[in-house]
Amino acid sequence: MIARFLGFIGAFVLDTIARIGFVTRSFFKLLGRAPGALKRPTLISEQIHFIGNYSLLIIVVSGLFVGMVLGLQGYYTLSQFGADEKLGQLVALSLLRELGPVVTALLFAGRAGTSLTAEIGLMKAGEQLSAMEMMAVNPVQRVLAPRFWGGIIAMPVLATIFSAIGVIGGYLVGVQLIGVDEGAFWSQMQGNIDVRRDILNGVLKSFVFGIAVTFTALFQGYEAQPTPEGVSRATTRTVVIASLMVLGLDFIMTALMFNK
Amino acid sequence: MSNLVEIRDLHFSYGDRPILSNLSMDFPRGKLIAVMGGSGSGKTTVLRLIGGQIRPQRGTVSVNGEIVHRLDTENLYRLRRKMGMLFQFGALFTDLTVFENVAFPLREHTDIPEELLRDLVLMRLNAVGLRNAAQLKPNEISGGMARRVALARAIALDPELIMYDEPFAGLDPISMGVTANLIRNLNDTLGSTSILVSHDVNETFSIADYVYFLSGGKIVAQGTPAEMRASDDPYVKQFVNAEPDGPVPFHYPGKSLAEDLGLGGKQ
Numbered sequence: 120m121i122a123r124f125l126g127f128i129g130a131f132v133l134d135t136i137a138r139i140g141f142v143t144r145s146f147f148k149l150l151g152r153a154p155g156a157l158k159r160p161t162l163i164s165e166q167i168h169f170i171g172n173y174s175l176l177i178i179v180v181s182g183l184f185v186g187m188v189l190g191l192q193g194y195y196t197l198s199q200f201g202a203d204e205k206l207g208q209l210v211a212l213s214l215l216r217e218l219g220p221v222v223t224a225l226l227f228a229g230r231a232g233t234s235l236t237a238e239i240g241l242m243k244a245g246e247q248l249s250a251m252e253m254m255a256v257n258p259v260q261r262v263l264a265p266r267f268w269g270g271i272i273a274m275p276v277l278a279t280i281f282s283a284i285g286v287i288g289g290y291l292v293g294v295q296l297i298g299v300d301e302g303a304f305w306s307q308m309q310g311n312i313d314v315r316r317d318i319l320n321g322v323l324k325s326f327v328f329g330i331a332v333t334f335t336a337l338f339q340g341y342e343a344q345p346t347p348e349g350v351s352r353a354t355t356r357t358v359v360i361a362s363l364m365v366l367g368l369d370f371i372m373t374a375l376m377f378n379k
Numbered sequence: 380m381s382n383l384v385e386i387r388d389l390h391f392s393y394g395d396r397p398i399l400s401n402l403s404m405d406f407p408r409g410k411l412i413a414v415m416g417g418s419g420s421g422k423t424t425v426l427r428l429i430g431g432q433i434r435p436q437r438g439t440v441s442v443n444g445e446i447v448h449r450l451d452t453e454n455l456y457r458l459r460r461k462m463g464m465l466f467q468f469g470a471l472f473t474d475l476t477v478f479e480n481v482a483f484p485l486r487e488h489t490d491i492p493e494e495l496l497r498d499l500v501l502m503r504l505n506a507v508g509l510r511n512a513a514q515l516k517p518n519e520i521s522g523g524m525a526r527r528v529a530l531a532r533a534i535a536l537d538p539e540l541i542m543y544d545e546p547f548a549g550l551d552p553i554s555m556g557v558t559a560n561l562i563r564n565l566n567d568t569l570g571s572t573s574i575l576v577s578h579d580v581n582e583t584f585s586i587a588d589y590v591y592f593l594s595g596g597k598i599v600a601q602g603t604p605a606e607m608r609a610s611d612d613p614y615v616k617q618f619v620n621a622e623p624d625g626p627v628p629f630h631y632p633g634k635s636l637a638e639d640l641g642l643g644g645k646q
Contacts, residue, residue, distance in 0.1 A: 245470060246467070250529075252432060254483070
């Protein structure tokens with residue numbers, strides 16, 4: 120009984136280590152092929168359009184509502200301390216440091232990540248990737264690498280748009296609806312936001328999330344079982360794994376970036 | 380060297396499940412060789428081993444004198460440029476038009492000017508009778524047409540070796556006849572070597588120069604189509620005459636029906 124239990128634990132640990140090793144090797148394989156894809160910028164721009172442009176609507180609408188909610192909640196809390204003129208700073212800091220990169224990455228995983236996984240998985244199921252290999256075309260370089268670049272370029276841009284629209288949402292609710300002083304709203308924001316510490320760190324976060332989410336989506340699609348059920352499971356795994364990775368990485372990066 | 384492809388003492392298994400064992404085959408240059416056998420007999424696996432998509436546990440597969448599974452990625456891709464493969468359902472890129480599908484290998488491997496590329500693609504499409512379907516998407520053409528587009532794509536780079544994986548599967552009799560003629564004509568006009576994996580007896584026998592019969596991962600018979608038709612081998616007879624029972628049993632091996640139903644006493 121104990122031997123069986125230990126055997127089970129041992130097999131689980133070995134399997135997990137092997138899996139981590141395989142994922143890491145695949146990641147470096149993709150990184151190794153990624154520079155080659157830069158020779159064909161049209162393939163990358165197509166993917167930026169596909170991944171980024173098609174995610175724009177959900178990012179803009181979500182950013183607006185998140186900013187509006189921040190404006191409301193921020194005002195309720197700050198007004199208790201007579202600090203409602205700090206609303207602009209609160210909205211901008213929340214968006215630039217956390218909500219912009221994180222919520223964008225979560226939405227990106229749901230919108231573009233699932234789409235990438237399903238596309239690659241169906242290409243595999245339809246033997247398109249095998250056909251490419253037999254035509255002496257490396258699918259990692261031709262299919263995965265341009266999408267990888269598309270994802271890591273699109274994510275910081277989308278996160279920036281999310282934050283900008285969120286600030287407008289906060290302004291609409293805080294200034295236009297509730298009546299917070301407009302000058303105070305913008306001047307507090309301008310005076311207390313640091314470009315390197317707040318804006319660049321936020322962009323860096325979204326860049327890292329872009330790598331994590333896009334790689335997860337591509338890997339899941341590439342390694343999916345080539346059946347309808349396999350592609351469906353891979354798509355689900357993309358959302359679950361990518362979302363958890365984003366939240367975990369966010370904690371680590373927040374601890375490293377804002378540890379004063 | 381008279382053989383373009385040589386397989387020697389080949390063993391391949393998926394995990395513990397053996398697929399091919401002790402297999403030796405020759406594919407002479409310029410010939411159209413068929414590999415036949417029932418589903419699961421290992422026919423497609425042979426093609427994947429020749430293409431270097433999987434590696435054998437033992438034995439060798441050599442193409443043009445090069446042992447495929449000993450090549451590094453760069454050399455394997457170099458070798459594959461001399462190969463064309465037609466997949467069972469075409470494997471066309473669904474986001475590209477018929478024209479772009481055929482142009483794909485040319486764009487990837489050559490720097491030829493756009494006008495010349497256009498002419499080459501249209502000539503390939505003309506060879507398979509689909510020049511006027513160039514601007515259609517794969518979802519706008521029939522299965523038979525998709526197979527012909529895939530064939531045009533497979534020959535885009537004038538390969539020395541063309542491999543066909545079940546090219547007749549799911550086709551109507553007219554498309555089947557058209558595809559069979561195309562395979563034979565392309566083999567002869569391009570001077571290439573063709574390996575045709577199929578279980579369609581009549582069409583395959585009408586165009587093949589030589590036939591290998593596989594069963595259980597082994598060669599059970601081989602010869603010209605005429606020799607195979609006249610063969611007394613029980614497997615070949617069952618296969619050629621489409622008999623439901625014979626060396627290949629109708630029932631999947633396992634417990635008897637009586638045992639499953641709890642009849643006839645316990646064993």
